[in-house]
Amino acid sequence: xxxxxxxxxxxxxxxxxxxxxxxxxxxxxxxxxxxxxxxxxxxxxxxxxxxxxxxxxxxxxxxxxxxxxxxxxxxxxxxxxxxxxxxxxxxxxxxxxxxxxxxxxxxxxxxxxxxxxxxxxxxxxxxxxxxxxxxxxxxxxxxxxxxxxxxxxxxxxxxxxxxxxxxxxxxxxxxxxxxxxxxxxxxxxxxxxxxxxxxxxxxxxxxxxxxxxxxxxxxxxxxxxxxxx
Amino acid sequence: xxxxxxxxxxxxxxxxxxxxxxxxxxxxxxxxxxxxxxxxxxxxxxxxxxxxxxxxxxxxxxxxxxxxxxxxxxxxxxxxxxxxxxxxxxxxxxxxxxxxxxxxxxxxxxxxxxxxxxxxxxxxxxxxxxxxxxxxxxxxxxxxxxxxxxxxxxxxxxxxxxxxxxxxxxxxxxxxxxxxxxxxxxxxxxxxxxxxxxxxxxxxxxxxxxxxxxxxxxxxxxxxxxxxxxxxxxxxxxxxxxxx
Numbered sequence: 001x002x003x004x005x006x007x008x009x010x011x012x013x014x015x016x017x018x019x020x021x022x023x024x025x026x027x028x029x030x031x032x033x034x035x036x037x038x039x040x041x042x043x044x045x046x047x048x049x050x051x052x053x054x055x056x057x058x059x060x061x062x063x064x065x066x067x068x069x070x071x072x073x074x075x076x077x078x079x080x081x082x083x084x085x086x087x088x089x090x091x092x093x094x095x096x097x098x099x100x101x102x103x104x105x106x107x108x109x110x111x112x113x114x115x116x117x118x119x120x121x122x123x124x125x126x127x128x129x130x131x132x133x134x135x136x137x138x139x140x141x142x143x144x145x146x147x148x149x150x151x152x153x154x155x156x157x158x159x160x161x162x163x164x165x166x167x168x169x170x171x172x173x174x175x176x177x178x179x180x181x182x183x184x185x186x187x188x189x190x191x192x193x194x195x196x197x198x199x200x201x202x203x204x205x206x207x208x209x210x211x212x213x214x215x216x217x218x219x220x221x222x223x224x225x226x227x228x229x
Numbered sequence: 230x231x232x233x234x235x236x237x238x239x240x241x242x243x244x245x246x247x248x249x250x251x252x253x254x255x256x257x258x259x260x261x262x263x264x265x266x267x268x269x270x271x272x273x274x275x276x277x278x279x280x281x282x283x284x285x286x287x288x289x290x291x292x293x294x295x296x297x298x299x300x301x302x303x304x305x306x307x308x309x310x311x312x313x314x315x316x317x318x319x320x321x322x323x324x325x326x327x328x329x330x331x332x333x334x335x336x337x338x339x340x341x342x343x344x345x346x347x348x349x350x351x352x353x354x355x356x357x358x359x360x361x362x363x364x365x366x367x368x369x370x371x372x373x374x375x376x377x378x379x380x381x382x383x384x385x386x387x388x389x390x391x392x393x394x395x396x397x398x399x400x401x402x403x404x405x406x407x408x409x410x411x412x413x414x415x416x417x418x419x420x421x422x423x424x425x426x427x428x429x430x431x432x433x434x435x436x437x438x439x440x441x442x443x444x445x446x447x448x449x450x451x452x453x454x455x456x457x458x459x460x461x462x463x464x465x466x467x468x469x470x471x472x473x
Contacts, residue, residue, distance in 0.1 A: 086333050095329025 005109035009061035011035055013046045014185045015147035016057040017175050018116045019159060020125045020140045021168040024196040025118030027057050028172045030179075031205050032187035039187065047193045049200035051076040053119050054090040055193055059144040060113035060132065068097060068111060090119020090195075094128040094136060102134025114144035118195050143175070146183040151175030165194070173208060180210055230256060240352045251349055254356040254378035258390055261304030264291065265397050265423045266362040266373040267387035269408045269416050272445035273364035273371035275302045276420040278391075278428060279438050292440040296321040297449040298331050298366040300442050304391030306358035313361060317341060334365020338374045338382045346380035356380075360390045366444050389423060397423040417441060417453070421461045434462055 011033050018027035029046040032039055046065070047057040050072045058065040072093050079087050088096075094117045104110050110132040117128045129135070129142040141159050143152050154175050163171070169192060179186040191205035216222050235241050236249035243249060263278040279288035292302040293314045301317060303310035320340055324332035341361070348354040356378035363374040375390065376382045387405045389397035400423045408416065424439055432438070436455025439462065444450040453461075 082336070084335060086336065088328070092328045092330055096327050099327040 003109075005107075009064075009112045011040065011062040012185070013059045013062060013065070014183055014187075015143060015145040015151065015179055016046065016059050016114070016116050017143045017147055017151055017155065017172050018057065018118055018127055018141065019155060019163065019168050019172060020127055020161065021163040021165060022161075023165060024120065024125050024194060025055060025127050026165065026168045026172065026192065026194045027055055027116060027118055028176055028190055028192050029057050029059075030176065030187040031189045031191055032185070033062050034185045037184070042187060042189060043205070045191065045202075045205075047191065047202070049193075049195075049202075050093055051087070052199045053087065054093050055118045055195040055200050056093075057116045057144075057193070058113045061111075064111040064113050065115075068113065068115065071100065072097060089121050090117055090126050090128070091121040093117060093119075094126075094130060098128075098130045098134055098136035101130065101132060105132060105134050116142050116144060120195075120197065123197075146186070147175060147179060150178050150182050154178065177208060177210060180208075238352055239349055239354065239356065248349065251356050251379050254358055255360075257358040258305040258360040258377065259392060259394075261306075261359070261391045262291070263389060263391040263394055263397060263424060263427045264302045264304050264360075264362045265387075265389045265401070265420055266302075266364055266375070266385065267401060267405065267408060267416065267420055267423070268364070268371045268373050269411050270370060272413055272416055272443055272448065273366070273373050274416055274420045274441065274443050275300055275362055275364050276424050276439065276441045277302045278424050278432070278434075279440055281438070288437045290440070292442050292452070294442070294450050294452075295337070295363075296325070296331060298444060299334050299337065300364045300444055300450045301361055302440075302442075303359040303361045305360055309357045310359040310361065313341060313357065313359065316344070317363075333367050334363065334372055334374070335367070335384075337365070338363050338376060341376055342380050342382045345376065345378060349378075349380055362388060362390065364442075364444050364450075366446065371445060387423075389427070393427040393429070395427075397427040400426045413443065413445065413448070417443070417461060418465065421458070422465060425462075425465065435459060436462075 013033055016029045018025055031043050033041040033044050048069045049055055101111050112132050114131040119126050127142055129137045141155050158171055176190050180188045188210055189205055189207045192203040194201055233249055235243040239250040262280050265276045267274055275292055277291045281288045295301050295317045301314055321332050345357050348356050361376045365372050373385045374382050375388050387401040428434055436459040439458050441453040441458055
């Protein structure tokens with residue numbers, strides 16, 4: 001049988017942003033899957049629920065994201081079949097999938113994604129960043145991809161542990177808007193999802209407004225770093 | 230047990246619907262020395278009576294740590310018991326690595342029973358020759374399980390298996406209802422008393438022939454030292470002298 005390995009991603013999602021807030025975790029992605037530089041599928045979800053315990057969002061290869069969802073939902077179903085009251089929480093899923101991804105990385109056949117996973121562990125909000133190398137990091141807020149450079153400084157400056165849902169949404173939308181301006185693989189149609197002690201909820205996706213007529217875009221020489229004199 | 234036709238292998242039923250090879254395997258447990266398991270709301274304890282092959286030999290260990298929250302002891306074929314111990318340790322460690330958390334003790338015992346069941350349904354295999362007592366801790370508290378060659382497992386408040394276990398069982402039946410809120414030390418005394426009640430008068434009870442281990446909400450699995458066991462034993466024999 002011929003072996004194959006993921007060499008480079010084909011259909012990809014761009015950044016994911018997630019923050020802990022007063023009720024749990026709020027997560028946001030745009031709804032775009034890019035085929036290289038082509039904006040191929042503009043209305044697809046890049047977040048999913050695993051059972052009632054976990055919200056997962058992914059950037060990177062979309063088919064590998066679908067595979068990760070399949071793997072984790074299968075694990076959730078296995079628990080249900082055992083019927084002994086034992087369920088896995090977001091932390092268990094995160095540890096599990098990061099072990100899988102580390103193992104596949106070592107064989108040179110990774111699942112080409114960066115994931116954010118949110119849920120509750122010991123009744124406390126839990127947010128993890130997991131990537132194709134098998135990195136597994138916890139934190140109060142996380143981003144993937146381009147948002148590290150563009151959105152994270154904005155989130156970091158204003159994040160507090162007691163953000164309300166509204167405040168968290170405004171903060172994240174700021175980050176998504178700057179991505180639309182600056183990330184060539186981002187889109188302006190975004191979707192929020194949250195996980196609280198009541199479970200996972202997805203909001204309807206929507207298009208936000210953006211201002212391409214800003215002075216600093218039209219007249220680039222106003223940019224303080226403009227190099228020409 | 231008398232020999233019967235239909236007992237040559239594990240895959241032959243008797244006309245009464247019995248699998249004799251499995252029943253004979255259960256007999257092997259009675260050849261092994263005593264194991265006792267019991268629990269309160271906060272702790273679970275295993276205690277064993279160890280044997281030495283001769284006066285010159287060390288007492289043979291029957292009580293093992295599986296993980297920081299699970300312990301095992303067995304009665305019957307020692308070799309089978311040690312292999313089971315290795316399997317449980319590997320499974321518990323594997324789970325901890327991939328899931329980042331301790332395995333649920335009941336799930337682990339279930340895995341062992343699934344393995345034991347395979348050995349009751351293949352012509353080329355024999356059932357395990359040991360019964361195991363497993364203590365473990367999960368979010369709901371401590372648990373005590375018994376596994377046996379027939380691939381069943383049961384959960385107990387208190388249990389005893391092995392040679393002359395009936396005396397220990399009788400002692401536990403009389404006392405188990407008081408166990409729930411006992412302190413660690415009181416529970417240990419019950420465990421050692423249960424072992425004593427099964428020991429014949431010519432058996433020497435000391436810190437090496439008796440092993441005790443405990444796991445609890447605030448206590449990762451640990452063995453009692455032989456000094457601690459000897460202290461409990463002498464406490465008991467003093468008390469008995471006073472009673473007489």
